[in-house]
Amino acid sequence: MCSCSESFPNEGFLRFTVAHELGHYFLDGHYEYIFADGKARHESDTGFTSNDRHEREADTFAAGLLMPEKLFRASCARSKPGLTAIEDLAGACGTSLTATAIRYARLSDELVAVVCSLADRVQFAFMSESLKSRRDLNWIKKNTGLPHGTATARFNRDQTNVAKARRTTSASTMDTWFDGGGDSELVEEVIGLGAYGRTLTVLWQEQLPDPHEDEHESGEDERENMLPSDRWRQPRED
Numbered sequence: 001m002c003s004c005s006e007s008f009p010n011e012g013f014l015r016f017t018v019a020h021e022l023g024h025y026f027l028d029g030h031y032e033y034i035f036a037d038g039k040a041r042h043e044s045d046t047g048f049t050s051n052d053r054h055e056r057e058a059d060t061f062a063a064g065l066l067m068p069e070k071l072f073r074a075s076c077a078r079s080k081p082g083l084t085a086i087e088d089l090a091g092a093c094g095t096s097l098t099a100t101a102i103r104y105a106r107l108s109d110e111l112v113a114v115v116c117s118l119a120d121r122v123q124f125a126f127m128s129e130s131l132k133s134r135r136d137l138n139w140i141k142k143n144t145g146l147p148h149g150t151a152t153a154r155f156n157r158d159q160t161n162v163a164k165a166r167r168t169t170s171a172s173t174m175d176t177w178f179d180g181g182g183d184s185e186l187v188e189e190v191i192g193l194g195a196y197g198r199t200l201t202v203l204w205q206e207q208l209p210d211p212h213e214d215e216h217e218s219g220e221d222e223r224e225n226m227l228p229s230d231r232w233r234q235p236r237e238d
Protein backbone atom coordinates (compact mmCIF):
# COMPACT_ATOMS: atom_id res chain seq x y z
CA MET A 1 0.00 0.00 0.00
CA CYS A 2 1.22 3.44 -0.75
CA SER A 3 2.54 5.27 2.28
CA CYS A 4 1.73 8.72 0.92
CA SER A 5 -1.74 8.82 2.44
CA GLU A 6 -0.70 11.07 5.35
CA SER A 7 0.63 13.71 2.99
CA PHE A 8 -2.47 13.69 0.74
CA PRO A 9 -5.39 12.98 3.04
CA ASN A 10 -8.16 13.33 0.49
CA GLU A 11 -10.69 10.71 -0.40
CA GLY A 12 -10.13 10.90 -4.15
CA PHE A 13 -6.45 10.21 -3.74
CA LEU A 14 -7.09 7.28 -1.39
CA ARG A 15 -9.64 5.74 -3.75
CA PHE A 16 -7.25 6.07 -6.65
CA THR A 17 -4.41 4.52 -4.65
CA VAL A 18 -6.53 1.50 -3.71
CA ALA A 19 -7.68 1.07 -7.32
CA HIS A 20 -4.04 1.37 -8.46
CA GLU A 21 -3.04 -1.43 -6.07
CA LEU A 22 -5.90 -3.56 -7.40
CA GLY A 23 -4.36 -3.01 -10.83
CA HIS A 24 -1.12 -4.55 -9.60
CA TYR A 25 -3.14 -7.47 -8.27
CA PHE A 26 -5.15 -8.11 -11.44
CA LEU A 27 -2.72 -7.26 -14.24
CA ASP A 28 -0.50 -10.00 -15.60
CA GLY A 29 3.12 -9.82 -14.54
CA HIS A 30 2.61 -7.09 -11.94
CA TYR A 31 2.77 -9.27 -8.85
CA GLU A 32 6.11 -10.67 -9.95
CA TYR A 33 7.38 -7.21 -10.81
CA ILE A 34 6.34 -5.62 -7.51
CA PHE A 35 7.70 -8.29 -5.25
CA ALA A 36 10.84 -8.94 -7.24
CA ASP A 37 14.06 -9.08 -5.20
CA GLY A 38 12.17 -10.47 -2.21
CA LYS A 39 10.53 -7.14 -1.34
CA ALA A 40 7.66 -7.55 1.12
CA ARG A 41 6.27 -4.06 0.62
CA HIS A 42 5.46 -2.01 -2.45
CA GLU A 43 5.82 1.77 -2.56
CA SER A 44 3.50 2.76 -5.34
CA ASP A 45 4.27 5.70 -7.50
CA THR A 46 0.77 6.89 -8.28
CA GLY A 47 0.31 10.35 -9.65
CA PHE A 48 0.71 9.93 -13.40
CA THR A 49 4.32 11.02 -13.67
CA SER A 50 6.04 7.67 -13.28
CA ASN A 51 8.33 6.53 -16.04
CA ASP A 52 7.78 2.93 -15.02
CA ARG A 53 5.50 0.96 -17.33
CA HIS A 54 3.91 -1.06 -14.48
CA GLU A 55 3.04 2.07 -12.51
CA ARG A 56 1.48 3.70 -15.57
CA GLU A 57 -0.52 0.56 -16.33
CA ALA A 58 -1.81 0.46 -12.76
CA ASP A 59 -2.82 4.14 -13.08
CA THR A 60 -4.66 3.37 -16.33
CA PHE A 61 -6.40 0.44 -14.66
CA ALA A 62 -7.45 2.66 -11.73
CA ALA A 63 -8.79 5.37 -14.05
CA GLY A 64 -10.87 2.80 -15.96
CA LEU A 65 -12.20 1.24 -12.77
CA LEU A 66 -13.20 4.48 -11.02
CA MET A 67 -14.24 6.42 -14.11
CA PRO A 68 -15.87 3.94 -16.54
CA GLU A 69 -15.72 5.33 -20.06
CA LYS A 70 -19.39 4.99 -20.89
CA LEU A 71 -20.65 6.77 -17.76
CA PHE A 72 -17.86 9.32 -17.98
CA ARG A 73 -18.75 10.25 -21.56
CA ALA A 74 -22.44 10.47 -20.73
CA SER A 75 -21.71 12.84 -17.86
CA CYS A 76 -19.35 14.90 -20.09
CA ALA A 77 -22.15 15.40 -22.58
CA ARG A 78 -24.36 16.92 -19.86
CA SER A 79 -21.81 19.45 -18.56
CA LYS A 80 -20.31 22.65 -19.85
CA PRO A 81 -16.81 21.78 -21.16
CA GLY A 82 -13.61 22.40 -19.22
CA LEU A 83 -13.23 22.70 -15.47
CA THR A 84 -16.99 22.58 -14.88
CA ALA A 85 -17.20 19.14 -16.50
CA ILE A 86 -14.14 17.94 -14.59
CA GLU A 87 -15.55 19.07 -11.24
CA ASP A 88 -18.92 17.45 -11.96
CA LEU A 89 -17.20 14.21 -12.92
CA ALA A 90 -14.87 14.26 -9.90
CA GLY A 91 -17.95 14.57 -7.69
CA ALA A 92 -19.76 11.74 -9.45
CA CYS A 93 -16.76 9.37 -9.50
CA GLY A 94 -15.25 10.24 -6.10
CA THR A 95 -11.90 10.96 -7.77
CA SER A 96 -9.37 13.77 -7.41
CA LEU A 97 -9.48 16.75 -9.75
CA THR A 98 -6.11 15.74 -11.19
CA ALA A 99 -7.06 12.13 -11.98
CA THR A 100 -10.39 13.28 -13.39
CA ALA A 101 -8.78 15.99 -15.51
CA ILE A 102 -6.39 13.48 -17.08
CA ARG A 103 -9.24 11.11 -17.86
CA TYR A 104 -11.19 14.03 -19.29
CA ALA A 105 -8.36 14.98 -21.65
CA ARG A 106 -8.10 11.34 -22.77
CA LEU A 107 -11.79 10.86 -23.48
CA SER A 108 -12.97 14.29 -24.55
CA ASP A 109 -13.85 14.93 -28.17
CA GLU A 110 -13.08 18.61 -27.67
CA LEU A 111 -9.82 20.48 -28.12
CA VAL A 112 -8.67 20.13 -24.50
CA ALA A 113 -5.38 20.08 -22.63
CA VAL A 114 -4.83 19.73 -18.90
CA VAL A 115 -1.61 20.96 -17.37
CA CYS A 116 -0.33 20.33 -13.85
CA SER A 117 2.24 22.89 -12.79
CA LEU A 118 4.42 23.79 -9.84
CA ALA A 119 5.81 27.34 -9.61
CA ASP A 120 7.01 28.19 -13.13
CA ARG A 121 7.32 24.59 -14.37
CA VAL A 122 5.00 22.17 -16.14
CA GLN A 123 4.92 18.96 -14.11
CA PHE A 124 2.94 17.06 -16.72
CA ALA A 125 0.34 17.70 -19.39
CA PHE A 126 -2.25 15.64 -21.26
CA MET A 127 -3.83 16.64 -24.55
CA SER A 128 -7.03 15.32 -26.12
CA GLU A 129 -6.82 13.26 -29.32
CA SER A 130 -8.23 16.09 -31.39
CA LEU A 131 -5.48 18.42 -30.14
CA LYS A 132 -2.74 15.84 -30.65
CA SER A 133 -3.85 15.26 -34.22
CA ARG A 134 -3.20 18.91 -35.09
CA ARG A 135 0.09 18.90 -37.00
CA ASP A 136 0.61 22.63 -36.56
CA LEU A 137 0.91 22.43 -32.77
CA ASN A 138 3.75 21.47 -30.43
CA TRP A 139 2.81 19.31 -27.48
CA ILE A 140 3.23 20.70 -23.98
CA LYS A 141 6.15 18.76 -22.51
CA LYS A 142 6.72 17.87 -18.88
CA ASN A 143 9.56 19.57 -17.01
CA THR A 144 9.47 22.63 -19.23
CA GLY A 145 8.76 26.24 -18.28
CA LEU A 146 5.20 27.57 -18.22
CA PRO A 147 4.57 30.02 -21.08
CA HIS A 148 5.23 33.60 -19.95
CA GLY A 149 2.36 35.98 -19.47
CA THR A 150 -0.27 33.30 -18.96
CA ALA A 151 -2.85 33.42 -16.19
CA THR A 152 -1.32 30.21 -14.82
CA ALA A 153 2.18 31.72 -14.61
CA ARG A 154 0.78 34.78 -12.79
CA PHE A 155 -1.35 32.61 -10.47
CA ASN A 156 1.64 30.48 -9.45
CA ARG A 157 3.72 33.48 -8.40
CA ASP A 158 1.68 33.57 -5.19
CA GLN A 159 1.70 30.19 -3.43
CA THR A 160 -1.29 31.33 -1.35
CA ASN A 161 -3.42 31.02 -4.49
CA VAL A 162 -2.48 27.34 -4.67
CA ALA A 163 -2.81 26.61 -0.95
CA LYS A 164 -6.21 28.27 -0.69
CA ALA A 165 -7.47 26.51 -3.84
CA ARG A 166 -8.29 29.81 -5.52
CA ARG A 167 -9.30 29.90 -9.15
CA THR A 168 -9.20 32.20 -12.11
CA THR A 169 -10.37 32.14 -15.71
CA SER A 170 -8.74 33.94 -18.56
CA ALA A 171 -8.65 34.09 -22.35
CA SER A 172 -5.50 32.74 -23.98
CA THR A 173 -4.47 31.71 -27.48
CA MET A 174 -3.36 28.48 -29.12
CA ASP A 175 -0.01 30.03 -30.05
CA THR A 176 0.78 30.93 -26.43
CA TRP A 177 0.60 27.31 -25.28
CA PHE A 178 1.32 25.28 -28.42
CA ASP A 179 3.68 27.41 -30.52
CA GLY A 180 1.21 27.22 -33.35
CA GLY A 181 -2.45 27.61 -34.16
CA GLY A 182 -2.24 31.39 -34.30
CA ASP A 183 -4.35 33.68 -32.15
CA SER A 184 -7.29 31.29 -32.13
CA GLU A 185 -8.83 31.74 -28.69
CA LEU A 186 -8.60 29.28 -25.80
CA VAL A 187 -10.30 29.35 -22.42
CA GLU A 188 -7.67 29.04 -19.66
CA GLU A 189 -9.15 27.88 -16.35
CA VAL A 190 -6.79 27.72 -13.39
CA ILE A 191 -7.34 26.19 -9.95
CA GLY A 192 -4.99 25.69 -6.99
CA LEU A 193 -4.89 22.11 -5.72
CA GLY A 194 -4.51 23.01 -2.03
CA ALA A 195 -2.38 20.64 0.02
CA TYR A 196 -1.13 18.93 -3.14
CA GLY A 197 0.82 22.17 -3.80
CA ARG A 198 0.27 22.09 -7.56
CA THR A 199 -1.93 23.99 -9.94
CA LEU A 200 -4.31 22.53 -12.48
CA THR A 201 -4.89 24.39 -15.73
CA VAL A 202 -7.59 23.37 -18.18
CA LEU A 203 -7.26 24.75 -21.70
CA TRP A 204 -10.10 24.26 -24.09
CA GLN A 205 -11.68 25.59 -27.20
CA GLU A 206 -15.29 25.39 -28.10
CA GLN A 207 -15.90 23.47 -31.32
CA LEU A 208 -18.83 23.73 -33.65
CA PRO A 209 -20.88 20.53 -33.70
CA ASP A 210 -19.57 18.05 -36.27
CA PRO A 211 -22.41 17.00 -38.61
CA HIS A 212 -20.63 13.67 -39.26
CA GLU A 213 -20.13 12.83 -35.58
CA ASP A 214 -22.31 9.71 -35.61
CA GLU A 215 -20.04 8.06 -38.20
CA HIS A 216 -17.18 7.93 -35.68
CA GLU A 217 -18.92 5.56 -33.28
CA SER A 218 -16.77 2.51 -32.50
CA GLY A 219 -16.68 -0.47 -30.18
CA GLU A 220 -14.47 1.44 -27.75
CA ASP A 221 -16.98 1.27 -24.86
CA GLU A 222 -17.20 -2.48 -25.20
CA ARG A 223 -13.46 -3.00 -24.91
CA GLU A 224 -13.13 -0.67 -21.93
CA ASN A 225 -15.44 -2.85 -19.87
CA MET A 226 -13.46 -6.04 -20.31
CA LEU A 227 -11.16 -6.17 -17.29
CA PRO A 228 -8.46 -7.22 -17.28
CA SER A 229 -7.70 -7.40 -20.95
CA ASP A 230 -4.97 -6.79 -23.47
CA ARG A 231 -6.01 -3.20 -23.40
CA TRP A 232 -4.15 -2.72 -20.11
CA ARG A 233 -0.97 -4.16 -21.49
CA GLN A 234 -0.76 -1.76 -24.37
CA PRO A 235 2.06 0.75 -23.99
CA ARG A 236 0.73 4.14 -23.08
CA GLU A 237 1.30 6.95 -25.50
CA ASP A 238 3.05 9.97 -24.08
Ligand SMILES: [Zn+2]
Pocket residue numbers: 020024043044045046054055058
Ligand atom coordinates in the same frame (compact mmCIF):
# COMPACT_ATOMS: atom_id res chain seq x y z
ZN1 LIG B 1 2.18 0.93 -7.98
